[in-house]
Amino acid sequence: MELRIFTEPQQGASYDDLVAVAQHAERLGFGAFFRSDHYLAMGSASGLPGPSDAWITLAGIARETSTIRLGTLVTSATFRLPGVLAIEVANVDAMSGGRVELGLGAGWFDQEHAAYGIPFPATGERFDRLEEQLEIVTGLWSADGSYSFDGTHYQLTDSPALPKPVQRNGIRGGVPVIIGGHGKKRTPALAAAYADEFNVAFSSVTDTCAQIGRVQAAVESAGRAADSIVYSAAQVLCTGSDEAQLARRAAAIGREVGELRENGAAGTPIEVVDRLGELAEAGVERVYLQLLDLNDLEHLDLVASEVMPHVAR
Template identity: 40%
Template sequence: MKVGVHYANFTHPDWEHALEDRLVETARVADQGGVSLVTVMDHWFQMENLGGPPEPMLEGYTTLGYLAAATENVRLGLLVTGVTYRHPGLLAKTVTTLDRLSRGRAVLGLGAAWYEREHLGLGVPFPAMSERFERLEETLRIAAQMWSEDDGPFEGKHFRLAETVCVPPPYQRNGYAGGIPVLLGGSGERKTLRLVARYADACNLFGESAEVLAHKLDVLRRHCEDVGRDYDTIEKTAIGAGTATGAESRDDFLRRMEEYAALGIELVTLTPTGPDPVAWTTDLVEGVLPRLAEL
């Protein structure tokens, strides 16, 4: 089983002066220690459960571009890009730029967006959920077209592009859409997992019990059968599956990861906890990652 590090919380001691150095050093420890994926959130305001808007938050793709220059091996992505935050043509260009500058390490994480407060706060339209999912599907189609040989127009319900030009193209050409690998976040059975089956290279499920994950994966398998997709071509990942170094004992955590691996979960993304994400990540790569690699 592979490991991802999700850097969600920037509020650490003396963050006003040390935020940038601490972020980069955490990414470097992960990069050199064998972590497979480093992600940050796509928010402008910090989430309420981490203190809300008064707490620090960096813009996602600028942050990933900064980390691309500080790392060599690890994949980089947002977990996940809110579909309402950027016009899809500009988003495809942005993540393509990240892929080029990282020499093929970008992942396009996408989701339907949910944090209404930051939309209202910064004046960004926040349509109903049904429309956000329509926009998500059109964004997936636009990205695929921009990464293809077709640079002609795109006509959708919500988006109209006269020219889907993307030069230079992505460094990666091995995604299901013909370009950068696409990861969809969320566990919704009717919409999200259906879109995974139709468009994505990976799903990102919430790290719940093995029984819940088994059910979600069964739903995904059925969607794959409906659209004629090979279920085994989709990377199964989970987030929020424990801290590995926190209150839960390491042995208990590893037992749960054995259950996840038996279900086909290939990567688990963990969020640093405590006041020092560098020390947390060092402990992860030295004490936990080797044992997960055996699963």
């Protein structure tokens, strides 16, 4: 199992904070550094010093790291035009030397759209836009020559389909694409058509297993092998070498230890190993550990020394 670090900088993080976590995760051997794509803090967090743009910060981090993979869980289709997004991601892929992955979703947090003047269509339209964006972004990357698209929401005419990403690893060529979610029909269908990886975020082992099964069935129905897609999960991380340290880390992120033990990769390191083992049995090959306190780099040290050796490939 590969372990990746997933951050939520809209809750309060500077660019320097993100660089520090990414560089430390790289030194410790984590597979990737990912960040959310949000513009507004959630819950009681102040959000200070203010939101940062996912692809702008990843561009900077691409030049501040050398081996760790980088990406989003997930970029919102409401935030960017698909042609612009294809250019941005290809640019960051070049800046990283081919280490970028694109998580793309329909968007869901209506308050951040209202706060920054971003249109927020109804759910059905957002998924329609997401499907067109997936077709356009992957189409631009894989096109041999000019590219045109005539959709309901987006139209492209004789695009030069440039720049191309450094990577040609996606199922359609270009950057690997990650799709996630809990929908029972449309989400698996989109994953079967466009995804190199499918992610189930913050779910129980039982629900994760069920959703992976739906996606595997959709992938096979689309004529792909079930194992042609990577299956991953995201879990909040909170571990401590003893109960006192665990309690301090839970308090720092405003959560209860018991609730974290039930719903995340939490507890002692061996409890975290056990949870990851359960996810592996459910079909998960890669786990994104959600690190909410970005100032606690020793948290990563503990995972690298006491968890990673028991689950690494």
